[in-house]
Amino acid sequence: MGRLLSRAEIESRPQNIWRYAELLPVAAEHRSGLPVGFTPLLEAPKLARRLGAQKLHLKNDSVCFPTLSFKDRVVAVALSQAKAFGFDVVGCASTGNLANSVAAQAARLGLEAWIFVPSDLEPAKLLATAVYGAHLVRVDGTYDQVNRLCAEIAEDRHWGFVNVNLRAYYAEGS
Helix, strand or coil, X not given: CCCCCCHHHHHCCCCCHHHHHHHCCCCHHHCCCCCCCCCCEEECHHHHHHHCXXXXXXXXXXXXXXXXXXXXXXXXXXXXXXXHCCCCEEEEECCCHHHHHHHHHHHHHCCEEEEEEECCCCHHXXXXXXXXXXXXXXXXXXXXHHHHHHHHHHHHCCCEECCCCCHHHHHHCC
């Protein structure tokens, strides 16, 4: 069993996902350097009264993320584990937010990124993805077909796909 953490020790750490490092499945040397997460809890007294609750807090997931998406938190854990597994290339199937987060965090970690999207996706959704230097592949098909293609590529190559073979670690970041 691991050591116990005190509340004071946790509270003294930087306000990001890595404050809870011992609870995440990522070794220290592989952690992403991006300060993601730690979204504020906001008290909602009127909504609490309306719902008949004594107290109610809402988690504001619209702030504290480098690419302005809650996907940054889950991708931080998944790509940190990709480094631990020795993946030099990472990727995802996406319709926007996941693409931007994977591209940004892969660039920060020095990983090559391949982003696969349906060909009919609006270009504006991927503007930031290109800024980070990711390879963008438009696939003629639905999101589900794009995701199946990524699963085939993951089997064929030593690539880490956030929503395929790194899915369990992606979930841990939630």
